[in-house]
Amino acid sequence: MEKSVKIALAGNPNSGKTTLFNALTGSEQYVGNWPGVTVEKKDGILVGHKEVVIQDLPGIYSLSPYSLEEKVSRRFLVEEGPDAILNIVDGTNIERNLFFSTQLAELGLPMVMAVNMMDVVKKNGDKIDFDRIAKALRCEVVGISALKNEGGREAAEKAVEMAKKTVVEKGPGKLPDVPHVFSGSVEHAIAHIEESIQGKVPARSIRWYAIKIFERDRDIIKKLGIGVGEMKHLEEHIRDCEKELGDDAESIITNQRYDFIKRLMDKSLALNEKRKGKPTMSDRIDKVVTHRILALPIFILSLCVMWFLAVAEKGPGTILTDWANDGFLGDGWHLPFSTHECREEGKYKGMEFEDAQGVFARNDASKTAWEEAYLEKLNEGKADAEKVEEMPEEIDEKVAAGVVAKGVFVEDEETGEPLAKECDCENCAKKRESGEECEGCGCGCGEPDIWDVDFAAYKAAKEFEEPDPKQFGVWVPGVGALITEGLEKAGVGDTVKSLVVDGAWGGVATVLGFVPVIFIVFLFLAFLEDCGYMARVAFIMDRLLRRFGLSGKSFIPMLVGKGCGVPAVMAARAIENERARRMTVILATFVPCGAKTVIIAMFAALFFREQWYVAAMMDVVGIAIIILGGIALKKTRFFAGEASSFVLELPAYHMPTVSGVWHHTWNRLKGYILKAGLVIFPACVFLWFVMHFDWSLNLLADEEIEKSILHDFGTWIAWVFKPLGFGSWQGAAASVSAEIAKEQATATLKLVTVGMEGASSGAHIQNFFASISEFPKLAALSFMMFNLFVPPCMVAIAVTFREMGSQKWGWLAIGFQLFVGYALALCVYQFGVLFAGGGFGVCTVMAALVFLVCLWAVVRPARKAAVKT
Amino acid sequence: MTLAEMKEGERARIVRVGGEEAVKRHLGALGFVAGTMVRVVGESYGNQILAVHESRIAVNDATARDIEVDKV
């Protein structure tokens, strides 16, 4: 059994470390481009070498003991001790990267330096002398290109080789070869320190420890148990150096490292003369992208592009979502390119499926309308008990002869209005093709198509059966249809069928149906992140936020939040200033996360098909809340204080790899799909039960839903939502259920409106909103905004409390978020109603008051900062 | 003068990095040490994008005000 070999993979952020790690271990770790999105150390097995473990360390700039990532790395490197280090260095930024490398080299472990991005170095025409660097740092140096998968494997294997060799050769007291980076007096002091800690530390790392003590690293001093007396003695040496060089110990070390590196680079780095002083491609892009005036509009524009692709009427997102909802998960769909005219004998021979459906719709409308009229006539004068509800087998010809159904039309699925007439004459056909309105040819085209049906017409209409999609192409039944069919064939009873089809499946399908939309959003974000643009966004937002006393560092977590609020809240840890961190935790979840995007997707599809910008608006509103909310919070006594520093590396732009973007996207998407099965499913099962049973646990019929537990619960709290426009038990239930998972709101809506009219996907939800408010679109908007901007799902709330560290702050955060969401929905609905002519009322006054309070909170003069933080 | 006073396109050599310990350290690791050359690549609303060695570092004016430089 071969002993396992541990290789530590260490390097700066943005050095390509994670790409290399993925290539070496075949894993799919997500690549982050900015601080605060580090993941704790990961490990993987080197492909092809079962005994070799590659330990990926967080991207860090230095081994100081100050940030969590650095501490974790130090602990691993110094205490656990890998068998070798694979140091990845960005070849296009080699000087800065070497700062970390010198520290790693001092650990005395076998080390291979992999100089990455050699493809770019070559393209730039720069030259790097690997041998010189290897000699100076006492390690192996090779060139690689992780992106192009060149050299990475070999570099890792070389590290393994070195690790194995050293294991064999290692003997007690044999000091490894470590670079001597510092000047005379500093080396002198270090030598003294090394003497005094002999035996306390592993021989190979004695130099590293000594340097740390020189820097007065408290962690190390404590760990080594260096007594006060001993330290005083060492202090003398340190202070001598400080006096001589006129700087503090840490700065001396830092400066001298860079001096060393500079001398080394003068001999080993030859930058292409032609490039000198010229702006790089990244610089040129940044000139535009961070331009004083253009920057913000460009960012908003990119968001708009994203939302356009995701939810615009004819965009890919909507096409895929409609297919998913109606076809794949619903009734079924034709394989693309397989559709053809009906070849079977019958009413629809020679027609395309869509036309056949249209013909059927007309005849079905005629049939239904006439039957209604017939029944009405039959029931004239009869007592209620005697009335006939359904069409009898035999039709009374005498009565039938006199029955004419008037004003029959086919409803347009979206508007509910009668479909428009389309005449076949050449003129109209031509005009329709070119997209023009058809008028003036006297055919009535464009007018609502309404007609009357008499008995003869009824008899003819009755003959049209629903067109069988299988006759028009390769038909793939939808999952929903399959489930329903399956259950029916198995003879499952209606109740259980309802549980499965309307409850569990209905809810899950609703969420899954919108996966295409969040897929597009995630894809777009992954692309922006991987190419390096997001770092610029953080920079741009800092400029904007700073004018209001906030920091761009706080914005980074919010960008993370577009995927999920949990890491967004946690990313606030990167902010040192306690107040700023707290504020970031409160504000981080106002940017719609993936789950909230499902809500946006649904409402965009149902109510704002033509106004895709409403979806984009939600992001803008989120950002606005962050800014305005931040301003308001800053003015309270809890948060007043100075704005902090902002330092952020902007990595060079690079074309993201397909696999990188794909993995990035898929990792997030996978979560939502799993969530649908593991969270939404049981939630919907629970909701179904609570909708179909009353308090005594009697099973209720569909119409008796008003007696159900859910109905009572919903009604109990519905009054809270009345001023917001969706004060019904359904709206209440949906909003509350959203705390389990934000997307549950969509599933719950689907479940509770199943009794409403409208068989097609979603029409019942539209009808629902129409039934609770005179202004359904406004109520829908209000509902959407409420759920988007109140506290996030329970998981994220739990993280909020944890990151805040105290109950008081946790509740403050939740309280603030609740207020914001409620106030927003309230004002949107009430003012919307007011402007739409809905009249003035108590709630309008309430909204106005709330609005004024918010305005005051934002606009009032700031408190003078009492103490400088 | 301080870094904050530099304009786009100008170069300077760092003389001293001041400010809070934590920020100083972070800047140090990024290459902001006495003797290093910096060039202002972009500047707006007080925030700057600086070229330090071959990297690009964005800083706000509060941070830049703590860095003493000699214009070149």
Next chain:
Amino acid sequence: MNAASAIVLAVVLAFAAFAVWRCLRKGAPCSCGCGCKSCGGRCRCHEGE
């Protein structure tokens, strides 16, 4: 309730129970994109829950 209904009901409830158990045990499915496979199945982003 006939046999088919009972079976389907049992399956649905069993799966729902399993889902709840798994969420309590391992945390809700990670949708934060941190590549949970490499975290050993449990997303580190939810650490401590």
